[in-house]
Structure formats: C-alpha cells, structure tokens
Amino acid sequence: MGSDMPFASWDPGLQSERTHLAWIRTGAALSTLALVGAGVTARHGIGGVALAAFAFGALCGAVLLARVGLRFERLQRALHLGLPLNDMTDALLAWWGVMAVVAGAVIFVISA
Numbered sequence: 001m002g003s004d005m006p007f008a009s010w011d012p013g014l015q016s017e018r019t020h021l022a023w024i025r026t027g028a029a030l031s032t033l034a035l036v037g038a039g040v041t042a043r044h045g046i047g048g049v050a051l052a053a054f055a056f057g058a059l060c061g062a063v064l065l066a067r068v069g070l071r072f073e074r075l076q077r078a079l080h081l082g083l084p085l086n087d088m089t090d091a092l093l094a095w096w097g098v099m100a101v102v103a104g105a106v107i108f109v110i111s112a
Helices: 016-045 049-083 089-111
Strands: none
Touching: 016 049, 016 089, 049 089
16 A cells, blocks of 8 residues: 555555446446336337336436436545445435336236
C-alpha cells in the first residue's frame, strides 16, 4: 500500500469500476427486458396489470441508469474517506424492478 492513502482499507484496484459497470449492465438489462415484455404484451392485446408491471420495471431500470454516475461518485468518496457503504436504495430499486418484470411475465403467461 502506498503511504499517500489515508486508510489501510483502501485498495487502489478496479473494484469500484467493475461495480460501476455491473450497475450499468443491470439497469440496461432491466430496462430492455421490461420494454420488450411491454411490447410483446401490447401486441398480444394483454393490457392492464401486465403492461403496468412491465412499465414499472422499465422505470426502475431507467432510474438505475440515471443514478449510476451518482452512485459511483458516492462509492469513490466513501472508499477514499473510510465512510460506511450502507445505502441500499439502488439494490432495492433493482429488486423491485426485477419483481415487476417477473410479475408481468407471469401475468402474461397466465393470460395468454
């Protein structure tokens, strides 16, 4: 470890960059799957709850993509200053988005 780092817990590797890219992939995949699901649902004439679930999943993915830069900056600041990393907002947003897409898919299969 270099002497210029303030805390011994700081690892100058690329972990935060890989995590940043993983959140980008998560948001993009969630948005894409939700939009494809909404399109298929609309083409089959199944609207209502299934379409709303896919729309909510797409919204969650879009918000994740919008927040990814902010998350990276907060992560870098916390790692450099030794602050706790306990913000679960993005993880909850991803979880709710995935659950919405799964619910939309289940409703689509049952309705088809």
